[in-house]
Amino acid sequence: MPFSSRWGRWISLTLLVIAFLLTGCQTDLAETMPTQSNTPRATFMPTATKTDTPAQSEPDPGEIPEPAEVTQTLTTQPQPASSPTPAPTLADWRDAPITPTAFSDRVVQIYEEGQRQGRDPHAFSVVGDCQSIPFVFMGPYGRGALEPDPAESQLWKAINTFEPSFKRWSVSARGGFTAASLLNPLQADPELCKPGETPLSCEFRLHNPAYVLITLETWLDPETVDRYEVYLRAIVDFIIERGAVPILLTKADSSEISGNRHIINPVITNVAYEYQLPLVNFWRSAQFLPNYGIDPNREGFHLSQAGYNLKNTLALRALYQAWTTLEGVEAEQAAAAPTPTQAPQPTPTPDLAVNIPECDSGCIFFGVAKSQDGAISGGGVYAYAPDSKSLTRVLGDGFDLQDVTDDSVRLLVNRENQLYEINLTDGSAQPLSETFNNLGQQTAYWNSDESEVIYLDQQNPLKTEEGQAYRFYPSALDERVYFESGDCDSKDYCQSNGVYQRTADGEIIRLEKFAKPVFSPDGSRVAYLNPEAATSDNFYHIRYLIVEDTQTGAASRRVLYFPDVTGFMVYADVMAYRFSPDNNRLFVLYNVYSEYYEQSLRLQTYMWDLQTGILHDLGSLEGASGSLSPRMVWSPDGARVLLFLTTMTEEGEYQISIYQTDLTTGERLALYHENFLVDSEYLYLTNLYWR
Numbered sequence: 001m002p003f004s005s006r007w008g009r010w011i012s013l014t015l016l017v018i019a020f021l022l023t024g025c026q027t028d029l030a031e032t033m034p035t036q037s038n039t040p041r042a043t044f045m046p047t048a049t050k051t052d053t054p055a056q057s058e059p060d061p062g063e064i065p066e067p068a069e070v071t072q073t074l075t076t077q078p079q080p081a082s083s084p085t086p087a088p089t090l091a092d093w094r095d096a097p098i099t100p101t102a103f104s105d106r107v108v109q110i111y112e113e114g115q116r117q118g119r120d121p122h123a124f125s126v127v128g129d130c131q132s133i134p135f136v137f138m139g140p141y142g143r144g145a146l147e148p149d150p151a152e153s154q155l156w157k158a159i160n161t162f163e164p165s166f167k168r169w170s171v172s173a174r175g176g177f178t179a180a181s182l183l184n185p186l187q188a189d190p191e192l193c194k195p196g197e198t199p200l201s202c203e204f205r206l207h208n209p210a211y212v213l214i215t216l217e218t219w220l221d222p223e224t225v226d227r228y229e230v231y232l233r234a235i236v237d238f239i240i241e242r243g244a245v246p247i248l249l250t251k252a253d254s255s256e257i258s259g260n261r262h263i264i265n266p267v268i269t270n271v272a273y274e275y276q277l278p279l280v281n282f283w284r285s286a287q288f289l290p291n292y293g294i295d296p297n298r299e300g301f302h303l304s305q306a307g308y309n310l311k312n313t314l315a316l317r318a319l320y321q322a323w324t325t326l327e328g329v330e331a332e333q334a335a336a337a338p339t340p341t342q343a344p345q346p347t348p349t350p351d352l353a354v355n356i357p358e359c360d361s362g363c364i365f366f367g368v369a370k371s372q373d374g375a376i377s378g379g380g381v382y383a384y385a386p387d388s389k390s391l392t393r394v395l396g397d398g399f400d401l402q403d404v405t406d407d408s409v410r411l412l413v414n415r416e417n418q419l420y421e422i423n424l425t426d427g428s429a430q431p432l433s434e435t436f437n438n439l440g441q442q443t444a445y446w447n448s449d450e451s452e453v454i455y456l457d458q459q460n461p462l463k464t465e466e467g468q469a470y471r472f473y474p475s476a477l478d479e480r481v482y483f484e485s486g487d488c489d490s491k492d493y494c495q496s497n498g499v500y501q502r503t504a505d506g507e508i509i510r511l512e513k514f515a516k517p518v519f520s521p522d523g524s525r526v527a528y529l530n531p532e533a534a535t536s537d538n539f540y541h542i543r544y545l546i547v548e549d550t551q552t553g554a555a556s557r558r559v560l561y562f563p564d565v566t567g568f569m570v571y572a573d574v575m576a577y578r579f580s581p582d583n584n585r586l587f588v589l590y591n592v593y594s595e596y597y598e599q600s601l602r603l604q605t606y607m608w609d610l611q612t613g614i615l616h617d618l619g620s621l622e623g624a625s626g627s628l629s630p631r632m633v634w635s636p637d638g639a640r641v642l643l644f645l646t647t648m649t650e651e652g653e654y655q656i657s658i659y660q661t662d663l664t665t666g667e668r669l670a671l672y673h674e675n676f677l678v679d680s681e682y683l684y685l686t687n688l689y690w691r
Contacts, residue, residue, distance in 0.1 A: 093250075093262075093265060093266045093269035093270065094281075094283070094284060095284075096250075096269050096272075096273075096279055096281040096284065097279075097281060098280070098281050098282075098284050098285045098314065099280055099281075099314060099317050099318055099321070100247075100278035100279065100280070100318055100321055100322070103278060103321075103322065103325050103326065104276035104277075105276075106275070106276040106277075107245055107276065107277065107278065107322075107326070108326065110240055110243060110244070110245050111210065111243070111245055111326040112243075113243040114210050114242065114243020114244050114245070115210075115243065116243065117242060117243045118208070119208055119209065119210040119242070119243050119244055120207075120208045120209065120210055121210045121323075121327055122161050122162055122165075122210070122323075123162065123164070123165050123207055123208060123209045123210060123211075124162055124165045124209050124210070124211040124212065124213060124319060125165070125170050125172060125203050125204075125207050125209040125211075125212050125213070125244075126138060126170045126172065126173040126212075126213050126215070127170070127172045127173060127182060127200065127203075127212055127213065127214045127215070127216065127235065128172075128173045128177065128213075128214070128215040128216050128217070129173070129174070129175060129176070129177045129178065129215075129216060129217055129218045130174070130175035130176070130177075130218075131215065131217050131251075131302070131303065132173045132213075132215045132216075132217075133169070133173055133174065133175065134166075134167070134168070134169055134170075134173075136303075136308050137173075137215065137308070137311065137312060137315070138165075138166055138213070138312060138315060138316075139166060139167070140308075140312060141159050141166045141312065141316065142159075142163065142165075142166030142167035142168075143167065146309060146312055148313070148316065149313075152317075154320065155316050155317065155320050157320070158316060158319055158320040158323055159316070161323065162319065162323075165207070165209070168207065170203055170207070171188065171189045171192055171193060171199050171202050171203050171206065172199045172200050172202070172203040174199075174598065175596060176596055176597050176598075177199070177216070177218075178216065178218050178219055178228075178231075179216045179219070179228050179231035179232050179235060180227070180231045181199065182198060182199050182200045182216075182231070182235050183198050183200065183231060183234055183235065183238075184198060184199075185197060185198050185371075185682050186599055186624055186627055186628065186648065187199050187597075187598065187599065188202050188598075189202065189598055190598065190627065191540075192206060193374070194371065194374035194376065194490065194492070194493045195369070195371045195374070195376060195492055195493075195629065195682065195684060196370075196371020196372065196373060196374055196375075196376065196681070196682030197371070197373055197374035198373065200235060200238055200239075201238075201373045201374060202374065204242055204244070205374060209244050210243075210244055210245065211244060211245050211247060211319060211322055211323070212239050212244050212245070212246050212247065213247050213249065213315055213318075213319070214232075214235065214236070214239075214246055214247065214248045214249065215248075215249040215251070215311075215315075216228075216232065216235075216264075217251040217253070217264065217301075218255075218256070218301075219256045219263075219264065226263075228256075228263070228264055228267060229267045229271070232267060232268070232271055233271060236248075236271060236275060236277070240275070245277070245278070245322055245326065246275075246277050246278075247277070247278045247279075247280065247315075247318050247319070247322060248268050248271065248272045248277060248278070248279050248280070249268070249279075249280040249282050249311070249314070249315065250265045250268050250269060250279070250280070250281050250282050250283040250284070251264065251265060251268075251282060251283060252282060252283055252286040252292060252293040252294055252303060252307055252311075253294055253301050255301040262283075265283055269281070278318055278321075278322060280314045280315060280318050282310070282311050282314055285310060285314060286307055286310060286311075289304070289306050289307060289310060290304070290306065291304065293306060293307030293310060293311075294307060295307075352395075352415075352420075352429055353395075353396070354394060354395060354422055354424070354427035354428075354429065355392055355393060355394050355395075355427075356392075356394075356424050356427055357383035357385065357392035357394060357424070358385065358390075358392070359383060359385040359387075359408070360385070360387060360388070361385075361386070361387045362386075362408065362635075362636060362690060362691055363383040363384065363385060363408055363690075363691060364383070364384040364385075364386060364633060364642070364688070364689070364690045364691075365381070365382070365383050365384075365394075365401060365404045365408070365411065365688070365689045365690075365691065366381075366382055366384070366401060366631070366644070366685045366686070366687065366688040366689070367379075367380070367381050367382075367399070367400040367401030367402075367413075367685065367686035367687050368380050368381075368382065368400075368677070368683055368684070368685060368686065369400065369491070369492065369683065369684055369685075369686050370397075370679065370681045370682065370683045371681065371682040371683070371684075372681055372682075374490075374493075375490075376490060376491040376492055376493075377397070377398060377491075378397065378398045378399045378400035378414070378415065378416070379397060379400075379679075379681075379683055380393055380394075380395055380396050380397055380398075380399055381393075381394045381395040381399050381400065381401045381411065381413055382394060382677075384676070386635075386642070386690075389672075389673050389676070391676060391677070394411070394422070394424075395413060395422070398415045398416065399413050399414070399415050400413065400414055400415075400438070400686055400687075401413055401686060401687050401689075402414060402419075402442060402443070402444040402445065402455075402687060403442075403444060403445040403446050403474070403687070403689070404689040404691050405446060405450050405691070406450070406691060407691070408424070408691035409423060409424055409425055410422065410423055410424070410450075411424065412432075412444050412445070412446065412453060414436050414438050414444070416438055417433075417434060417435055417436045417437075417438060417458065418431065418433070418434055418436060419431070419432040419433040419434075419436035419444060419453075419455060420432060421453070432453060432455070433455060433457060435457050435458045435459045436455060436456070436457065436458070437455075437456035437457060437458045437461070437469075437470065438491065439470050439488040439490065439491050439492075439494060440456075440469075440470035440471030440472075440484070440488065440492075440494060441471055441492060441686060441687065442471060442472050442474070442686075442687055443455060443456040443469075443470065443471060443472060444456070444472070445472055445474040447478050448476045448477075448478050448523075454472070454481065456469055456470070456472070462483065462485075462502070463485075464485040464497070464498075464500055464508055464510070466485050466486065466497035466498060466510075467485045467486040467487050467497045468485060468486075468487075469483040469484065469485050469500075470483075470484060470485070470486060470487075470488045470494050471483060471484040471494070473499070473517045473518070473519070474519070475519035475523045475526070475550075476519065476521065476522055476523030477519075477523045477550060479503070479504040480501050480502065480503060480504070481501070481502040482499065482500070482501055482502075482511075482517055482519075483499070483500055483502070484496055484498070484499050484500075485497050485498060485499075485500055486498075492686075496515075498510050498511070498515075499511045499514050499515055499516075499517060513530045513531065513532055514528050514530075514531075515528060515529045515530070515531040516528060516529050518577055518578060518579065519550070519579070520579040520583040521579060521581055521583055522583050523550060524549060524550060524551070524583055525547060525548070525549055525550065525579065525583060525610070526547070526548060526550050527545055527546065527547045527577050527579070527586055528545075528546055528547075529542045529545065529546065529574060530542065530544075530546060538571055539569075539571055539595045541571040541572060541573045541593065542573060542574055543561070543562055543564075543571075543572050543573070543574065544559055544560060544561045544562065544574065545559070545560045545562075545574045545577060545586075545588065545608075546558070546559050546560075547560070547586065547608075547610065558610075558613075560608055560615065562574070562588075562590055562604075562606065562615075565592050567594070567601075568596060569594060569595040569596040570592065570593070570594050570595070570601065571593055571595060572590055572591065572592050572593065572604075573590070573591045573593055574588060574589075574590060575589045575590065575591040575603075575626060575630070576588070576589040576630065576631075576632060577589070578632060578633070578634060578641075579634075580634055580638045581634055581635075581636055581637070581638045582638050584609070584610050584611050585607055585608065585609055585610060585638070586607065586608040586610065587605070587606075587607050587618075587632060587634065587641050587661075588605065588606045588607070588608060589603055589604075589605060589626070589630060589632060589643075590603070590604040590605070590606060591603060591604075591626040592604060592620075592626075593626065593627075599624045599627045600623075600624050600625065600626030600627040601622070601623075601624075601626075602620050602621060602622045602623065602626070603620060603621045603625060603626045603630060603643075603645075604617075604619075604620040605617075605618040605619055605620065605643075605661065605668075605669060606618060607663070618661050618668050618669070619661075619668035619669045620669070621645070621659070621669055623647065624647075625645040625646060625647055628645070628646035628647070628648075628654075628684060629646065629684035629685065630643060630644065630645050630646070631643070631644045631684075631685040631688045632644070632688075633688045633689065633690045634690065635690055636690055636691070638663075639662065639663055639664050640660055640661065640662050640663065640664075641660070641661045641663070642658050642659070642660055642661075642672065642690075643658065643659040643660075643661070643669070644656055644657075644658055644685050644688065645657055645658075645659060646683070646684055652680070653678055653679065653680050654678070654679055654680070654681065654682055654683050655675040655677065655678045655679075656675070656676065656677040656678075656683070656685070657671065657672075657673065657674045657675055657676065658671075658672040658673040658676060659671055659672055660672040
């Protein structure tokens with residue numbers, strides 16, 4: 001992601017982890033006429049080579065967000081059907097062995113299937129809450145703070161074999177996580193995970209583990225603690241389907257009901273026995289420790305140092321047992337049975353059928369992207385009539401929108417690597433390219449007089465020394481092309497190496513201290529962020545915005561600082577900004593973000609009048625919509641701004657609602673059209689235009 005250093009971020013997190021442990025695993029999440037040229041000249045960008053800040057105040061750790069700030073987020077998806085826990089296979093879960101004594105045929109089958117799928121046999125991941133982050137769980141082995149007893153020197157083999165996993169921060173283990181969090185895309189790390197990925201699926205893509213240690217210990221709502229089993233089963237099913245071996249651990253406390261009656265431990269034990277999975281009965285072993293392994297000076301949830309050491313020892317033993325047993329079994333049977341292969345299935349080609357919208361006072365055109373657990377595809381191109389509040393699906397699944405002419409007659413759209421011009425006067429489609437680079441958010445646009453299409457071509461990439469172009473920042477300045485360069489793993493999942501400008505004579509210039517530029521409609525002004533303002537001290541958030549004239553540059557530069565935000569690990573980001581049609585105002589989305597929960601707490605909106613210099617506070621919306629790709633658009637007359645915000649229902653569906661700010665009446669963030677677009681898959685808007 002732009003402006004971030006993952007290692008620097010986790011160094012800061014480690015410094016703050018003691019503060020986390022003092023607060024506990026805080027959470028309440030459950031969970032028209034054509035133009036003169038009907039056939040534009042299409043131009044790909046050919047290969048080229050490069051030539052050549054006040055910090056936010058630290059929050060008070062005592063200021064932890066009230067539960068009301070985060071419970072508005074949502075229960076998580078998916079919502080698996082729960083079945084009652086079957087009769088225990090033990091007379092009492094407390095009698096379960098401390099460490100696995102044998103591995104079932106089921107575990108062997110899971111491991112073999114994982115090897116066929118390509119799981120890394122020498123990688124493990126951790127799924128859990130603040131008691132499972134590497135500062136206290138498994139990580140002590142990786143950094144040398146904890147070592148096996150000399151009597152168990154064989155355990156060093158596991159530490160050496162799985163060394164990268166011991167040193168790694170899993171995206172599936174974090175303070176504030178419950179069993180529900182692992183299945184919620186809203187809870188995924190936005191820097192490392194693709195849109196729509198859950199923390200669990202993201203962890204598999206990033207680390208590809210053959211073993212997963214599950215130590216989910218929190219569920220702070222006694223009225224819904226039964227739902228822990230629903231989500232634990234869904235997590236176990238997910239892991240098994242991917243051929244990784246789940247290793248479950250019981251916990252030492254019973255804090256979920258603030259008493260002595262265990263709710264979570266019986267579920268963990270019974271699920272392990274029902275699925276025939278390895279179980280570490282940490283609770284049973286902790287009974288031999290002072291105060292049963294619980295820190296007597298704290299709230300009864302966190303472990304004492306002796307408790308942490310014991311939990312680490314038991315987990316290491318279980319991992320060693322699983323590894324030495326299963327790798328030997330897999331090696332013998334792999335030689336006897338070749339791995340089956342399947343012929344690739346052809347991808348069905350959607351029909352190119354154009355539905356022509358009717359918008360009496362102009363249309364809002366937008367593209368939709370859908371994510372099936374991080375696999376992103378075009379979700380169609382739409383036209384929304386704001387006066388009638390009617391929605392037309394112009395093009396179906398597989399299509400995305402790149403640009404729209406000012407007269408709203410011609411659309412630039414793509415279906416993966418095929419780029420088309422669509423004419424809405426007759427519904428005709430003209431192919432422009434079959435090697436279009438579709439990985440960035442916008443990789444094609446019209447020049448200022450809409451006579452030429454500028455796009456990125458896979459066969460002739462626009463290269464820099466740091467990578468290749470994957471996103472344009474369109475401007476009315478035809479003599480300059482602004483683009484972002486880096487590497488992309490998939491659609492909308494790219495690592496930036498900087499913003500560049502290509503001049504009229506083909507020179508490539510890297511623009512230092514220049515990120516996420518947005519140009520005014522006439523190209524006279526540009527707003528942007530300074531990437532150097534994102535540091536480990538502020539968790540790589542940027543809280544000020546810069547505007548300058550494109551002709552005079554630094555001599556006209558103005559910096560806008562926004563009001564501070566407070567709260568434990570709460571920071572703010574200048575998330576998005578757009579110029580008004582008259583070029584003189586900026587509408588800004590300011591995201592108040594919790595690094596502890598890794599999600600937005602609220603969206604704050606501002607308007608900066610560039611002529612008077614006045615910053616107008618236009619209100620805020622509570623909730624996590626800032627974590628779900630919010631989009632905004634000005635009306636052509638500059639009187640209104642519409643915000644398209646995604647939320648999630650309790651049933652796990654995604655819904656987009658429209659909010660309006662009317663600058664003539666003073667109406668602020670009023671709900672304009674609720675849930676006008678709903679889907680069971682994670683969806684978000686890509687490019688958005690009001691014509």
